Amino acid sequence: MTNHEHTHYSDNDIQVLEGLEAVRVRPGMYIGSTSSKGLHHLVWEIVDNSIDEALAGFATTIDIKVDKNGVVTVRDDGRGMPVGIHEKTGISTVETIFTVLHAGGKFGGGAYKVSGGLHGVGASVVNALSEWMEVRVFVEEKIYYIRFENGGHSVEPLKVIGTCKKEESGSEVRFKADPEIFTEGTDYDYQTLYERFRQLAFLNKGIKINFSFEDKDGEVKNHTFLYNGGLKEYVAFLNRNKTVLHEDIIYVEGVDKQTNISVEIAIQYNDTYIANIYSFCNNINTVEGGTHEEGFRLALNRVINKYAKDNNFVKKDEDTLQTDDIKEGLTAVISIKHPNPQYEGQTKGKLGNSEVRKVVSGILGEGLEKFLLEHPQEAKTIIDKAMLASKARIAARKARESTRKNALEFTSLPGKLVDCSSKNAEISEIYIVEGNSAGGSAKEGRDSTFQAVLPLRGKILNVEKARIDRIFDNAEIRSMITAFGCGIGDEIDVSKLRYHKIVIMTDADVDGAHSCTLMMTVLCRYFKPVIEGGYVYIAMPPLFKVQKGNAVRYAYSDEECEEYKKEFVSNYKIQRYKGLGEMDAEQLWETTLDPKTRTLKRVTIEDAMDADSVFSMLMGDEVEPRRNFITENAHYANLDI
Numbered sequence: 001m002t003n004h005e006h007t008h009y010s011d012n013d014i015q016v017l018e019g020l021e022a023v024r025v026r027p028g029m030y031i032g033s034t035s036s037k038g039l040h041h042l043v044w045e046i047v048d049n050s051i052d053e054a055l056a057g058f059a060t061t062i063d064i065k066v067d068k069n070g071v072v073t074v075r076d077d078g079r080g081m082p083v084g085i086h087e088k089t090g091i092s093t094v095e096t097i098f099t100v101l102h103a104g105g106k107f108g109g110g111a112y113k114v115s116g117g118l119h120g121v122g123a124s125v126v127n128a129l130s131e132w133m134e135v136r137v138f139v140e141e142k143i144y145y146i147r148f149e150n151g152g153h154s155v156e157p158l159k160v161i162g163t164c165k166k167e168e169s170g171s172e173v174r175f176k177a178d179p180e181i182f183t184e185g186t187d188y189d190y191q192t193l194y195e196r197f198r199q200l201a202f203l204n205k206g207i208k209i210n211f212s213f214e215d216k217d218g219e220v221k222n223h224t225f226l227y228n229g230g231l232k233e234y235v236a237f238l239n240r241n242k243t244v245l246h247e248d249i250i251y252v253e254g255v256d257k258q259t260n261i262s263v264e265i266a267i268q269y270n271d272t273y274i275a276n277i278y279s280f281c282n283n284i285n286t287v288e289g290g291t292h293e294e295g296f297r298l299a300l301n302r303v304i305n306k307y308a309k310d311n312n313f314v315k316k317d318e319d320t321l322q323t324d325d326i327k328e329g330l331t332a333v334i335s336i337k338h339p340n341p342q343y344e345g346q347t348k349g350k351l352g353n354s355e356v357r358k359v360v361s362g363i364l365g366e367g368l369e370k371f372l373l374e375h376p377q378e379a380k381t382i383i384d385k386a387m388l389a390s391k392a393r394i395a396a397r398k399a400r401e402s403t404r405k406n407a408l409e410f411t412s413l414p415g416k417l418v419d420c421s422s423k424n425a426e427i428s429e430i431y432i433v434e435g436n437s438a439g440g441s442a443k444e445g446r447d448s449t450f451q452a453v454l455p456l457r458g459k460i461l462n463v464e465k466a467r468i469d470r471i472f473d474n475a476e477i478r479s480m481i482t483a484f485g486c487g488i489g490d491e492i493d494v495s496k497l498r499y500h501k502i503v504i505m506t507d508a509d510v511d512g513a514h515s516c517t518l519m520m521t522v523l524c525r526y527f528k529p530v531i532e533g534g535y536v537y538i539a540m541p542p543l544f545k546v547q548k549g550n551a552v553r554y555a556y557s558d559e560e561c562e563e564y565k566k567e568f569v570s571n572y573k574i575q576r577y578k579g580l581g582e583m584d585a586e587q588l589w590e591t592t593l594d595p596k597t598r599t600l601k602r603v604t605i606e607d608a609m610d611a612d613s614v615f616s617m618l619m620g621d622e623v624e625p626r627r628n629f630i631t632e633n634a635h636y637a638n639l640d641i
Helices: 020-025 036-055 091-098 122-130 191-203 231-238 289-310 323-327 354-374 375-409 436-445 470-472 475-484 508-527 528-532 557-568 585-593 608-619 623-636
Strands: 062-064 072-077 131-139 144-151 157-161 168-175 208-214 218-223 248-257 260-270 276-281 330-337 429-434 452-458 501-505 535-537 544-549 553-555 573-575 601-603
Touching: 036 062, 036 072, 036 122, 036 168, 036 191, 062 191, 072 429, 091 122, 091 131, 091 144, 122 131, 122 168, 122 475, 191 208, 191 218, 191 231, 231 260, 231 330, 248 608, 260 354, 260 375, 276 289, 276 501, 289 323, 289 330, 289 354, 289 375, 330 354, 354 375, 375 470, 429 436, 429 475, 429 508, 436 452, 436 585, 452 601, 470 475, 501 508, 544 557, 553 557
Parallel strands: 062 208, 276 330, 429 452, 429 501, 501 535
Antiparallel strands: 062 072, 072 168, 131 144, 131 168, 144 157, 208 218, 248 260, 260 330, 535 601, 544 553, 544 573
16 A cells, blocks of 8 residues: 555645636736747747738738847837726726736727737736836827836836827837757847738738847848738738739639628639638638638639639539539638637637538639629639539549559558568658668668558659649659558548658759758648648758778768868768768768657648749749749858769
8 A cells, every 4th residue: 555645635725716817827828838939939029019900990000120129119100008996906997907817908899899819818828927027108199108117016006108190199119038048049030920910911901010130230120011912912922932823813702791791802813723712800820721711612602613624624514623623723712700710729729600601602602603694704714624624633533543442541651661670650750762772771771660662753743844644644743642641632631641751862963952951842732731740751862071090070061071180180971971872871870860869850831822922933934033032041051072
């Protein structure tokens, strides 16, 4: 019998966290995490408040400044926060907003019809997680001021500190994230901020966002985002590296009077074979879709099929065009504003309001039908592309079914695959290598218990320039599909993935980088859930072997090589690995295969829109954007000539 030390469980053991204490004890419950993502979430919450003021029609400009010390300032020209005494709290309304959870103008429906953010939690949470915060309110020719410290406590009540012009109004919030909470650091990422503010300007036409960022060296970057075209400009931006099929962007907007839901949609087709549909609700990117995307697909399918049949593009007794046919090469942005959005899950990744489906379908259906009738040439181009996609889909059906059967049932693995003996996906790895020589070394050097090798012959197909029928026709891609075992495209079931580490292993040179990019394009376009699940890695083979006597060092960069040369001083030998095939099995194991010593880079997709843009630029038909990218980034390259 186990002895337990006797302890008394009393009323005093029950801890009650008051005010903002709970936020500081469990910050992850409110902002997701205390990593860089959580740090940036603080900025989103304060900026969202200003955006909501602009959406309500009271602000036109938002100024955002980040200085080199990590102090964030957000100023808008809205009405200014209420400065009177709040009847329920007995303190100023400004202090109430920043110190009481769930206090804000977003619950009763009077001050704001729609809002993003944490619905009244945001301002107080940011205050709780800041080292200090200052708020200034410009209203009725007076400047009101309050400062918070020590976990969100006010230093003194709201007070008047000066005067302002009669026409000057708005609110300003300055804060410094608390390093005791954000232990990984309080440095903001310029690119992350830049891309979010640009996106907000696209989603909210006519709102000007001025962004100023000062880096650690004191260098300041200033940007102004203002898009009067809204989503039309957003779609044009997303298609900037693609060849578009029609110059006029299909644009639809409307408000459902019964539900007060507003809908804004922009659509443009390009000559690629991938659909890119991005949806938002109250400026929140619903990455998992939801009822607004369902309504979009219903209207798109219904209207285009009706137009195709009414105008004799397809016979009425023929099979209708499928949604996948109609979506091919489509870039679309769907943005709705909902008074009371309901999301599935804590991440707000999927919209769940059932009434949205009908609203979006109705508004888009009417607008799309009008566009097609008024633009017959553009309509013909869209229908022609969908019909070609339909033919390609039918041509690929047999290959798809055959590949899917092999992939899902594991009855016939590709002959070139050298599989591992383990059937436990959690510990199993597959190395995708290019060429027989590299494949040979990998086969000999691996641990056959848990490491499989799939050698590919030559450069894999560039799927950015290929339809689905060519993809299923490609032997190398078919081998990947079958080996992975989880299916492809919309049919992926990640639970059936046979390896929880898919490792791309290519030569450490320009050719190897190109091969890696081609493989990544396949994975990004057709196996995205596998990447999102964290199962894709890139191997990092060494560039040099530095040896003196029996002492061997592997260098993964020129700088590391120089360090080893200094260590050995003289009489050392350097071998530059131009390819994996130059390593024997033992060297490949030591440097690239052994879990104890290897370096793997996990592939992530932080922003689907930026990932799409990069792949389109690198692998698409447009030469000029690619040339500009190479010119701008050539100084980062490490070339061995």
